[in-house]
Amino acid sequence: xxxxxxxxxxxxxxxxxxxxxxxxxxxxxxxxxxxxxxxxxxxxxxxxxxxxxxxxxxxxxxxxxxxxxxxxxxxxxxxxxxxxxxxxxxxxxxxxxxxxxxxxxxxxxxxxxxxxxxxxxxxxxxxxxxxxxxxxxxxxxxxxxxxxxxxxxxxxxxxxxxxxxxxxxxxxxxxxxxxxxxxxxxxxxxxxxxxxxxxxxxxxxxxxxxxxxx
Numbered sequence: 316x317x318x319x320x321x322x323x324x325x326x327x328x329x330x331x332x333x334x335x336x337x338x339x340x341x342x343x344x345x346x347x348x349x350x351x352x353x354x355x356x357x358x359x360x361x362x363x364x365x366x367x368x369x370x371x372x373x374x375x376x377x378x379x380x381x382x383x384x385x386x387x388x389x390x391x392x393x394x395x396x397x398x399x400x401x402x403x404x405x406x407x408x409x410x411x412x413x414x415x416x417x418x419x420x421x422x423x424x425x426x427x428x429x430x431x432x433x434x435x436x437x438x439x440x441x442x443x444x445x446x447x448x449x450x451x452x453x454x455x456x457x458x459x460x461x462x463x464x465x466x467x468x469x470x471x472x473x474x475x476x477x478x479x480x481x482x483x484x485x486x487x488x489x490x491x492x493x494x495x496x497x498x499x500x501x502x503x504x505x506x507x508x509x510x511x512x513x514x515x516x517x518x519x520x521x522x523x524x525x526x527x528x529x
Contacts, residue, residue, distance in 0.1 A: 316460060317401075317456065318373065318375065318401070318454050318455075318456055318457055318460060319399055319400065319401030319402060319453065319454060320400070320401060321373050321401070321460060321461075322369060322370065322373050322375065322401040322418065322454060323400040323401035323418060323430070325369050325372055325373055326365075326369045326401075326418050326430050326431075326438075327430060329342070329365075329369075329432075329438050330430070330438050330439060330440070331437065331438060331439070332432070332437060332438040333436060333437040333438075334357045334358070334361075334433070334436040334437065335357065339355070339356045339357040339358075340357050343357035343361055343364075343432075344356075344357060345368065346361055346364040346365045346367070346368040346432060347359070347361065347364045347368075347381075348368075349367070349368035349371045349372060350363070350364045350365075350366075350367025350368045350370075350371060350377055350379065350381075351367065351371070351377070351379040352364060352367070352379065352380070352381050359381065360381065360433055361381075361432050361433045362383055362415050362416050362417060362431055362432050362433040362434070363378070363380060363381050363382060363383045363385065363386070363416050364381060364432065365417075365431060365432025365433065365438065366386065366403060366416050366417065366418070366431070366432070367379065367380075369418070370454070373454075373461060374457070374460075374461030375454050375457075377389070382412070382414075383405060383406070383408075383413070383414035383415050383416035384405060384412060384413070384414040384416075384449075386403050386405050386416050386450070386452055387405050387449065387450045387452070389403065389452050390403065390452040390453050390454050390455060391452065391453050391455060392450065392451070392452060392453075393451045393452065393453045394451070395422075395427070395445065395448055395451050398419045398422070398427075398451045399419065399453075400418070400419055400420060400421070401418055401419065401454070402418065402419040402451050402452065402453045403416060403417075403418060403419075403451070403452045403453070403454075404416070404417055404418070404419050404427060404429055404448060404450075404451050404452075405448070405449050405450040405451075405452070406429075406443055406447040406448060406449065407447050407449050408447070414449070415431070415443075416431065417429035417430060417431020417432070417434065417441075418430045418431060419451065420440050422445065425444060425445055425446075426442040426443060426444060426445060427442070427443055427444075427445050427448055428440055428441070428442050428443075429441055429442075429443060
């Protein structure tokens, strides 16, 4: 396996993580922390934090910056028509110092498909015009891939998912105290959906770890 494959699989395992409308998702906060730019809320633009966190989890040094354009000089340059999954793609946006950064997923027609964070406030695959691509960068291949995690308890994703589930339970129980019978049933259903979602994401990550992919 190439380092790019490991980077892509690690990023793909977090697909579906979202920025909470109320409160701050501990999984997004973990991206800032792992990228070396800790924050206390998930409303700070986090596309570069996601890239930096994924790289760090793969044993690769990122730029340690929340600026997407900081990745223009990271790694080695690759022509867009030679991009591979796991390569870092930088897009233009607004002012010259602004941009967006994510991982290459594929391309078709005039679009490039990127797997990244803070795309519609979540981790997903989104299409962007190729005309916005300013650079494609590839991680330097190490002499050996980083050591796999010994167990699921070492996974930041799994730990954050556990925090997310626990937070939902506490918040739900507090809310139940002030609701009538019908509202309590609805609240319990909402809490249940959040718990199932968090555990499903953790389950996907655990399967990746057990398969030796992160």
